[in-house]
Amino acid sequence: MARERAELLTVRQVLDELGGISRRTFYRWRELRTAPRCIRLPNGELRVRRDALDAWLDELGEGVR
Incomplete structure (x- = not known):
């Protein structure tokens, strides 16, 4: 089964979200290495x-663990 492609969000979309x-x-x-993981395009x-943004947000949730 082929791996489904994850949606790629622009920085503007992330800021809005x-x-x-x-x-x-x-x-x-990003400098502090606390931002969600990013991909630099060519x-x-x-x-x-x-999926990286969603996972990052889940990690920030209070009371998780």
Whole structure:
């Protein structure tokens, strides 16, 4: 069975989904290695896999563990 492709989100889509955080905040999180894992495309743009964002959000949930 072929692996289903995960949706790739733009940084703007991620910012909107996170409640409109600023681009600066997102890139700061990347510097601190606390942002969701990103993929850098050959053209230099970043993408975040939908499943990686969902997993990252689940890890941030309070009372989990």
